[in-house]
Amino acid sequence: MSTSPSLPNGPAAGAQIAETEFSIELPEHGTVAARAYGQRRPGTVSPLVLHFHGGTFVCGTLDNGRYIGRLLAEAGAVVVSLAYPLAPEHPFPQPIEVGYAVLQWLYKHRVKMAGKGAPLFLAGEEAGGNLAAAVAVISRDRGHPPLAGQILVSPMLDPCTGTASQREATPEAGECRWATGWREYLSCPKDAMHPYAVPGSSLRLAQLPPALVLVGGDDPLRDEAQAYAGRLRAAGVTASSHVLPSASNWPQALSEAEACTACSAAVFQHVHDFFEATMNKPAAPG
Secondary structure (H helix, E strand, O other): OOOOEOOOOOOOOOOOOOEEEEEEEEOOOEEEEEEEEOOOOOOOEOOEEEEEOOOOOOOOOHHHHHHHHHHHHHOOOEEEEEOOOOOOOOOOOHHHHHHHHHHHHHHHOHHHHHOOOOOEEEEEEOHHHHHHHHHHHHHHHHOOOOEOEEEEEOOOOOOOOOOHHHHHHOOOOOOOHHHHHHHHHOOOHHHHHOOOOOHHHOOOOOOOOOEEEEEEOOOOOHHHHHHHHHHHHHOOOOEEEEEEOOOOOOOHHHHOHHHHHHHHHHHHHHHHHHHHHHOOOOOEOO
16 A cells, blocks of 8 residues: 655745755666755655756756755655756757656656655756756657646746747847747757747647646746646646746746745745645546
């Protein structure tokens, strides 16, 4: 008999979250670095989350993903944050293929890492939110592994960068870092039409796992993220989206834990509630 999932009731102030550096050997992609946050608690089953850090596809490290990684662990998950290959040296589709291979690896090792029957989630912020959304689509299309949910924090989903929230945040004469990142990530113009590169424009979103989408009030990625949540709902996918007024300077602040102190409790609560609502339900088919 499997053990019932167990989540903490609230964030523990000053709680020690275990962090472990390790490497994953992938037959077709070599060795990739990763960091685990949290650990399996005896007698419990935890959500197991594959996490992608931000960095507009071209930069960022495991350290940049520490805030979200630790927060997911505080909410009760065992989190594996991935140092995926970066553009322009490794453009689309290399990062998502590596991500999907790691997802399969996690599924294979889920009992040891998070307990028997541990539900599998994807999560990411900014460019990492794109990768998480894309790997969810790949998992559905390839029929494995089953996913319990996806957590997208200020996801970078629209290469056109023409939304109102983008225009408000980008000076007219300034270089748009989002546009630059997209140019480096997409190998050729036709990639901008591929649903794995730009899941926000996918024409087929049905049967994806439930989604939690979080954005900040002054977030330049706010509009594209909310539009994606709306399209998921229209396709019959359970998707909740929230604008957090206290979350300022997102997504840049997501790599700086001190800058997110004001919104940590709200993010924790949304993530905790999402785990509670999804982890006891059957995983999405695929």
